[in-house]
Amino acid sequence: MNKPILPVMALALAAPVFAQSVVVPNANATIRNNSQLNSIIRNAGNPRTYQYGINAAELANVPVGSVITGVSLRFSVTGTNTASWPPADITWTTYDIYAGPANPTGSWVADPALNFASTPQLVRTGPMVLDANSFTNTNPTSSTPNAWSEFYFDFQQPYLYLGGDLAMLFSHPGSNDTALALYPETVTSNAATHGVGRSQSVYPAGTATGATTFYVMRVHYGYGLGCPGSGGQTPVLVQSGNTEGGLGGTINLQIGNAPANSLAAMVFGFGASGSPLPNGCTLLVNPVATSILFTNNNGRAAQPIQVPAALLASFNVQGAVLDAGALGGFTVTNGVTPTAN
Numbered sequence: 001m002n003k004p005i006l007p008v009m010a011l012a013l014a015a016p017v018f019a020q021s022v023v024v025p026n027a028n029a030t031i032r033n034n035s036q037l038n039s040i041i042r043n044a045g046n047p048r049t050y051q052y053g054i055n056a057a058e059l060a061n062v063p064v065g066s067v068i069t070g071v072s073l074r075f076s077v078t079g080t081n082t083a084s085w086p087p088a089d090i091t092w093t094t095y096d097i098y099a100g101p102a103n104p105t106g107s108w109v110a111d112p113a114l115n116f117a118s119t120p121q122l123v124r125t126g127p128m129v130l131d132a133n134s135f136t137n138t139n140p141t142s143s144t145p146n147a148w149s150e151f152y153f154d155f156q157q158p159y160l161y162l163g164g165d166l167a168m169l170f171s172h173p174g175s176n177d178t179a180l181a182l183y184p185e186t187v188t189s190n191a192a193t194h195g196v197g198r199s200q201s202v203y204p205a206g207t208a209t210g211a212t213t214f215y216v217m218r219v220h221y222g223y224g225l226g227c228p229g230s231g232g233q234t235p236v237l238v239q240s241g242n243t244e245g246g247l248g249g250t251i252n253l254q255i256g257n258a259p260a261n262s263l264a265a266m267v268f269g270f271g272a273s274g275s276p277l278p279n280g281c282t283l284l285v286n287p288v289a290t291s292i293l294f295t296n297n298n299g300r301a302a303q304p305i306q307v308p309a310a311l312l313a314s315f316n317v318q319g320a321v322l323d324a325g326a327l328g329g330f331t332v333t334n335g336v337t338p339t340a341n
Contacts (some may be wrong), residue, residue, distance in 0.1 A: 002223035010095050018338045020239040021220045024058045025187060025194035028216045032145035036076035036183035037213045039199045041090075041130065043181045047203030049171040051112045052215065053105040055162050055194045059219070066221040067334050070256070071168070071238040073184040073217060074135070075146045081137035081182045088132050089298070090177045095128035095170075096204065099159040102167035106191035109208045112198065116167050123155040129298045130175075135182065145185065148218055149303070152238045154256035158334055161221065165195075173203040189214040222334040223272060224318075227281035230325030235299075237266075237319040237333035243340045248309035249280065251338045255319040258299040258331075259287050264321045266291045266303050272316055272335060279328025284335035285316040295321065307340045314339045 021030040039048040062068070075081050100120030134151035153170075175181070189196040191210050197215060198208035218240065226234040235258040243249035255264055257326045269285035277283055293301040301321075307313075319333035 013164070019329060020222060020327050020338065021218050022059060022061050024054050024217050024219060025214070026058055028145070028187060030145070031143050032077055033185060033187045033216065034076060034078060035186045035188070035213070036078060037078070037185050037186045037199065037215065038181040040073070040171070040215065041181045042174055043179060044174050046174045047172065047201065048174070049112070049169065049200040049202055049205040050166045051115060051198045051208065052170070052195070052217065053102045053108060053115060054166045055105055055193070058194050059166060060160070061221070062221050064161065064163045066161050066223060067225065068155065068161050068219060069158045069238050069334060070152040070154045070220045070223045071217050072149050072152050072220065072240065073215060074148045075137045076183045076185040077137065077139060077146055078183060083137055084133040085135045085182045086130060086177065088131055089129040090175045092128045092172045094176045095124060095127055095155060095172045096122065097124040097155065098169040099123050099155070100167055102165035104165060105196040108191070108198070108211065110209065112169055112205050112208060114124050118167065120167065121157065121159055123157050123159050124153065125156070131300070149160045150240070150252060150254065152220065152254065152256060154236050154238065156233050156257050158226065158234065160234055167203060171203050171205050185216045186213045187216060188212060191241065222336040224274070224282065224284040224335045226333040227279070227326070227330035227331045228261055229321070229323035230259060233330055235292060235319060235321050235333045237336055239317070239336040239338055243307045248307050248311065248340070251305045251307055251340070253303045253317060253336070253338070255295065255301045255306065255321065255333060256299065258295045258301065258321040259323050260295060260297050260299045262295045262322050263338070264293045264295050264301045264319060266293065267318050267320060271285065277332070279326065279330065281332045283320045283332070305338070311340050
């Protein structure tokens, strides 16, 4: 059911706007580094906690007032990594992620709680599943990185970004996979430029002893607030793959944190909206076209959009999902504004 489409509105011409994600460090957006660390996705019997502090300058292209909806990683280019990974779904019985304002990363200490400038928000907890074959290692030519994984650490409660340094804390007890987890790409921590990472071999968070390894991470954001559904969980819409230089390509949209095997839709339009819906949710687009999908066993539904070359455009998208536990029987996501520039 998830067939590539070009919305019937044909992507009206518009001036380019901000993409809906930023790569940290910005300097590694299209240039790889060959360091690696697997803490954030470690395997059975290997609990880990990882704190990630991003300097505000690295997030300059995230408009203040945006909602951060998740993060993603890419594989390091190394012979240690296989062509695709994992071979089957991997599950963490619980995976906790906190986000909040950070103290300046140059002042960070061993206790992760003291590196937040105020009480952080719990943006994800409970089981998390990493889909099979989410990461690829194609051994691209020198300096070219691997493609970004289409797996997102979806935030069940999107984080409202109000500017400044940002801290995130990832903590898990190890997955159900007995094989060694493979390796996402990293660089060296640098508080003077991009920020600092600290890894611990404990769950939940304890005291970190080192601050040397910093993930190359893609931070995804959107606008507006989704609506809580079953269990108070808010589905999110994450977008990656903006096209640049008029070359065309694929824009990827994914609904996450939704009920499994449920009917879903992506609603396309022009311009942001704020229209109330009967169940108390908010319609965040001016509808023009709709794509129907079904979520998978992990509550995710992906929609690739093929963009023709030489097209400059922007439009708005919001997801909607049938949810028997939600008021009115459905719930909606945040909005995003994909661009082709």
